[in-house]
Amino acid sequence: MLRWAVLIKAAAAAPYAADPGCGCHNLNSDWGTEKMFERGYAASLKHRADDLEELRERSKRTLAAKELKKAMSEELWASLRRYRKAPITSTKEAEAEAEVIKVLGEKMANRDVVLVLNNRVYVHREFYDRSKHPGHAVMVREAAQLLGVPNVIYDFASETAGAAGCNKRPIKLSINKELGYDQCGIMVPNSYFGNGNGNLTLWGNENREQDAKLVPFAKRVPKALYRGSLHPDPEHLFTNRDACSRVAFGNYARIQAFASSFDHPREVDAKCTTGHHGSCILPPPSCIGIVEDFNSGLKNNTDVGGKYLDDEHYRNHKYLLNLPGAASGSYSKNLNHLWRTGAVVMQWVHPFVEWYHPALQHGRTHLDVSRFSVAEYVKALEADPATAQRLGANARFVHDTLLCPTCLAEFLKEAFEALNTHLGQHLILDDGRRLAKLLREHGDCATWAEVDQFKGHNTLPRLLAEDDPIHPCRKGGPIANKNWQRDHDAMVQRLTQAQAVGIEKRR
DSSP states (O other), rough: OOOOOHHHHHHHHHOOOGOOOOEEEEEEESSHHHHIIIIIIHHHHOOOOOHHHHHHHHSSSSSHHHHHHHHHHHHHHHHHHOSSSSOOTTOOOHHHHHHHHHHOOOOOOOTTEEEEEETTTEEEEEGGOOOTTHHHHHHHHHHHHHHHOOOOEEEEESSSOOOOTTTTOOOOOEEBTTTTTTSSEEEEOOOOOOOIIIIIIHHHHHHHHHHOOOOOOGGGGEEEEEOOOOOOOOTOOOOOOHHHHSSSSSHHHHHHHHHHHHHOOTTTTEOOOOOOOOOSBBBOOOOOOTTTTTTTTTTTTTTTBBBOOOOOHHHHEEEEEEEESSSSSSSTTTTHHHHTTSSSEEEEEESBBBBTTTOOOBBBTBBETTTTTHHHHHHHHHHHHHHHHHHHHHHHHHIIHHHHHHHHHHHHHHHHHHHHHTTTTTTHHHHHHHHHHHHHHHHHHHGEEOOOOOOOOSSOOBBTTTTTTTTTTTTTTTOOOOOHHHHHHHHHHHHHHHHTTTOOOOO
16 A cells, blocks of 8 residues: 555655755645655555454554654654754854844745744744634744743745755745645645634634533534535636646546545545535646546536534544645645544545644554545454454544644744754743844844734734834843733633633633
8 A cells, every 4th residue: 555654755765855846845846746746646556455453453453652752753853953963052153143044034034934033922023914823923922921941033934835954045934734744844834724814722622612622523414525626627727637636636636536436426425516626526727637637437417416514413423534735735724624523534545744744644543545445444444353352442532642733833842942042042932132133233123023922914013113122122132021920820821711610701
């Protein structure tokens, strides 16, 4: 069986310099197009459920939190060393300063910068112009209040095409890597927690509400469930191999899932819902003839639509499918919510990875599936309910160990500690006077704002005045954060209450 994890590891051995048009290994390159086909289309077509006899024994192997977290830590450090092999030591302050200046860019032309200083979080107001940026900033703020984090400065990427960070570019933190681990950048949690606002307290409240409504596993519907939309192509833009690879992979995967539902209606319930996208009539884009069997054997004008289903239906199914969320999206925010249901999580074969994916193991935490394997797995698990229930319990273990509110904060803290240590950022950022001087020389001090709780795109963080004592550009550096212990105690209390009885409402 050819699974995406195997493909990723095999490709990782190739040297970065092999493709001059690499574009730092993001999707917008010849290398990216080739790998999207190889790891996405080809892998999903070849994938079969050929390990059914091993599944029972594999699922019995006890999961350990230490084992899962170790895998994540190893990938975190591997990503850092891809950017810079050797750490910056205390004898190389000039190199540490050069790294900070590199992040700042030319007079702060890059508005994706995040500065964490004295457990305060600063961004430029323009940072909030990007849809997923505010949630990241709020999550960092809440992690700083909850646990306390070291001082760091970095570029942030919320797009799904991976991140920069090699070829002498600034270090960049990203919510995913679309083509696998060998892309550049450091992965951190996505912001689709807490109603999509990065609010850890609200995430704890959502978990409590969900847990109170879960259906016992044995009483759930024995089908693999999925609902998603198809991205239209009214202007016929998907007219070549590159465009189909970069833009239509999500459609390609979803059409395969819909086809599996036609093939095996007793085992698979995967349907299209229009939502804010286009029609559920095939074909959606013009990729037929470019991508092999783009319609997955379904005829033109086939209606793959189905009824919209809410959370209640997801809670009462044994098997939950996860596919790319947008037209080319690398993950679905839906996946954040699947683990805690206690259902068997079925990941559609794809190359995309997030910060916690190094901890995932086919047959233990979840199942890798495709059009030609999903129904086989459902049949096998229905014939072996003990194994199915174990896999559901293991999925919940993933949530409790890696995706709980404190878990997210802990990984952010670990990532910041690694960044701070490996790039010697403490040598510069812990000296407020020196940092303020660098900011005035290389940045734009007029547009800094301190991050507050995100309440919507119409509510921007307060722009700092030049004489504000907490301004990072203040001569002598900003004043100490004497209120941190108070904010920390309040954050702990809010989270504890949210998880126990609920204190916040969805906005």
